Amino acid sequence: MTGAGSRTGAITMPSTGSSPNKDDSDSDTDEIGFAHVPVMKREVIEVLSQVPPGVVVDATLGGAGHSEALLDANPEIVIVGLDRDEMALAAAGKRLANHSHRVSLHHCRFDSLGEVVRSLGHEEISGCLFDLGVSSPQLDRADRGFSFRNDGPLDMRMDRSQGPTAADVVNGYDEPSIVDILRRHGDEPHARRIARAIVAARPFSSTAELAEVVRDAVPAPARRRGGHPARRTFQAIRIEVNDELSILADAIGQAIDLLCPEGRCAVLAYHSGEDRIVKRLFRRAAGEVAPPRPDLPPPPGTVAEVELLWRGARKPSAAEIERNPRAEAARFRAVSKLRRAA
Numbered sequence: 001m002t003g004a005g006s007r008t009g010a011i012t013m014p015s016t017g018s019s020p021n022k023d024d025s026d027s028d029t030d031e032i033g034f035a036h037v038p039v040m041k042r043e044v045i046e047v048l049s050q051v052p053p054g055v056v057v058d059a060t061l062g063g064a065g066h067s068e069a070l071l072d073a074n075p076e077i078v079i080v081g082l083d084r085d086e087m088a089l090a091a092a093g094k095r096l097a098n099h100s101h102r103v104s105l106h107h108c109r110f111d112s113l114g115e116v117v118r119s120l121g122h123e124e125i126s127g128c129l130f131d132l133g134v135s136s137p138q139l140d141r142a143d144r145g146f147s148f149r150n151d152g153p154l155d156m157r158m159d160r161s162q163g164p165t166a167a168d169v170v171n172g173y174d175e176p177s178i179v180d181i182l183r184r185h186g187d188e189p190h191a192r193r194i195a196r197a198i199v200a201a202r203p204f205s206s207t208a209e210l211a212e213v214v215r216d217a218v219p220a221p222a223r224r225r226g227g228h229p230a231r232r233t234f235q236a237i238r239i240e241v242n243d244e245l246s247i248l249a250d251a252i253g254q255a256i257d258l259l260c261p262e263g264r265c266a267v268l269a270y271h272s273g274e275d276r277i278v279k280r281l282f283r284r285a286a287g288e289v290a291p292p293r294p295d296l297p298p299p300p301g302t303v304a305e306v307e308l309l310w311r312g313a314r315k316p317s318a319a320e321i322e323r324n325p326r327a328e329a330a331r332f333r334a335v336s337k338l339r340r341a342a
């Protein structure tokens with residue numbers, strides 16, 4: 001199924017099997033310099049390697065660390081990998097070259113999931129993984145403009161072929177809109193002060209300029225707590241630029257609809273807004289619809305399509321966070337599709 005066609009942009013896999021840097025450690029660097037340590041890899045593989053034979057969609061392929069481990073763990077699955085970032089797809093293609101007959105890669109947003117799967121001739125899928133947010137190379141490469149540590153252009157687009165940039169948001173939004181995104185996407189307690197400072201200091205063209213203005217806007221005691229003072233602002237702007245939340249529920253809904261009986265959908269989320277969406281959606285699909293009032297029963301006709309594989313969100317172990325501090329915010333949830341009624 002290599003390079004199978006899709007209107008969303010199928011990627012041709014490299015034909016020769018270069019040897020990806022594969023070992024039992026969590027060090028995931030490939031030859032073109034794409035280094036991303038897959039988060040909660042053991043837990044993800046435990047959940048998704050136990051699916052029925054068939055197609056597993058990796059909706060956020062990144063460097064393909066999870067996909068490669070899944071292909072190794074279960075010889076009866078094939079991977080349909082999606083990413084909106086062409087740099088990630090190029091790295092994933094190289095890394096998965098040894099599995100090319102079991103892999104098909106597509107440049108698209110993950111809400112094209114259903115369209116891609118059907119264009120490949122599949123009516124259902126056995127599993128789906130969403131490992132949300134950005135990869136380490138996206139954050140670390142100054143020229144991508146995601147980093148508050150390395151100076152670069154104010155870009156932050158995962159897909160550099162389209163969409164507004166961070167500069168458009170920072171220089172173009174009015175002050176109340178900036179306050180709103182800092183609160184909603186960044187849980188930023190100093191949203192008003194930061195928004196006021198941004199509006200007073202613009203136009204901005206580089207990440208270092210923005211990081212400095214944000215740092216100066218944050219009260220001095222807060223500057224010394226909780227990491228870089230611009231971290232939450234950069235996260236909020238990145239989520240806005242890439243419209244990360246608006247398509248999430250639709251994409252996960254598509255995955256659940258396509259799952260075969262006992263197929264599984266697993267999601268790693270990295271901030272509260274994302275995780276709230278996942279939690280609500282999974283609960284609703286599991287038939288756990290909240291009653292309109294606490295003293296009333298749930299609405300009649302609430303049909304469960306899936307079961308929650310565990311209650312609440314799993315978190316990475318302390319040992320994993322020590323090895324990979326970027327894993328700290330991860331919240332892991334998963335569901336299994338119920339068998340159809342006989």
Ligand SMILES: C[S@@+](CC[C@H](N)C(=O)[O-])C[C@H]1O[C@@H](n2cnc3c(N)ncnc32)[C@H](O)[C@@H]1O
Pocket residue numbers: 036037038039059060061062063064065066067082083084085088108109110111131132133134135158244247
């Ligand atoms: C955290 S990384 C995934 C890392 C991957 N699991 C691994 O092991 O290497 C998230 C990836 O999802 C991609 N991504 C984020 N939102 C997306 C969306 N809406 N549609 C498609 N790809 C998306 C990003 O470009 C990034 O490469």
